[in-house]
Amino acid sequence: MDRLTLVLWIFDSVTGLGLLLLAGWALASPQLFRGIILFVAFSLMMSIAWVRIDAPDVALAEIAIGAGLTGALLLAALSRLGDSEPTQESMNRPIERSYRARTFRSLTASLLAAVAVALVFLILALPGDSEGLGAEVAASLDASGVSSPVTAVLLNFRGYDTLLELLVLLLALLGVWSLGGLPAQPVSPAVLVLDTLARILIPVLLLSSAYLLWAGTHAPGGAFQAGAVLGAAGVLLSLAGWQVRQRYTGVTLRLLLIAGPSLFLAFALYTIVAGQSLLEYPPQRAGVMIVLLEVAATLSIGTTLAALFVAEGPRNKEGQ
Amino acid sequence: MSSVPLFALVGAGLFCIGLYALIVYAHLLRKILAINVMGSGVFLVLATLADRTVNAAPDPVPHAMIITGIVVAVATTAFALVLMLKVAEKTGRAELPDERTG
């Protein structure tokens, strides 16, 4: 037992050190492409850390969103940036190379080192054990309608967080659209292998999305992870050169985008009208309401994430 | 969890590395990466604090907040990347104009 603790401690130390090194390399890499790849590796290592600190739900979200979607977004942006960047040199250019700039950098570094030391002392000064809200969540879990504590917090106890988060997602997409979106990427000739991969993987992704959604009520998983997998399916289709027919990019797309937030708002109004506080579901119906909310939220999250990746304005959507 | 909150310390380190890169590098894509690293650091501290329960499952409330945070982070990253591309389109380079010269 003691030996196992030692092995785990070594494993954690290596993981922690790896995280710091990968973050440093990713940010300081002379080539942005390499930096992004290192950042994706950093995210994957983060999900190992999540598992080690007993947060499997977060690990799933990190893999699907942090590593997968963020990496795809960054690489797509880099490839669009392509021509406007004159030289490799300017990509790596810190603010300046002058004496003043160097003084500025070392001053920043020493200030931040002081901040780091202060943070370390603060963390070490925290009490080693704390009850947290785990006991309270466990006590009211029966009334929440689901048996997974994280899902209960996300969709019942702190449902307003999730409602606002869905609105933030929508707002980000509206921001992208109101900037006019991005010009369509030239459609490259279909690559047979990529196309076949998409044809095989899309059903698998849809299935795992549905599985994650279903598992979320009693195990790690839930609407966000399921929505992220759905969004990844959209990204894969877009990369393989598939396009949504124009007649689905109008009302259908918008309905999918607002399905989650509007169902949430409807339930919020319902609970207020029924004389309870905001999003306080009646216990006997909580389970059904949460599953409905999760289905709608998954559809909206998946569609929004895919639309953020495609990033074209809604008007110039002839192609998409 | 071990007695030393190892990953919380790593989180503090990530936050500082990210903040340094955010200040020092001019390229906007690098700044966006830096903000993401900072966010990961904050999440790590939060999750390590949730794991301080003795002989009990970790506190689910911070975990839920971190999942919310990850989704918000990807949304803001997507928006920031589009803003960066718009800046690059207008000025020819993905950097904010210098206050002194421009």
Added chain:
Amino acid sequence: MILSDYVAAVLLLVGVFFFLAGTVGLVRFPDVYTRLHALTKSDNVGLGFVVMGLAVEAESWFVVGKLLLIWMLVLLAGASVAHLIARGATQRGVRMWTD
């Protein structure tokens, strides 16, 4: 430890060896094509051994099925992505390493 534990441990160690070999190839080989060769081949075999080792210790056939599914997905994705990387490299005119 019972016999199945030893079997699992040996299988896991063999898997780790293949991963290590693939990683050494990734670091040491001269160009993108040979690196892909090292990485995809040995990692697929390595993951196969790891999956077998975990399957020996699995609690139910359902878990074994899930593990096999994961392995097949990685085979599919790894092979396809390796092809796409090699294709991209060829199109950009990356020369093959010749001694």
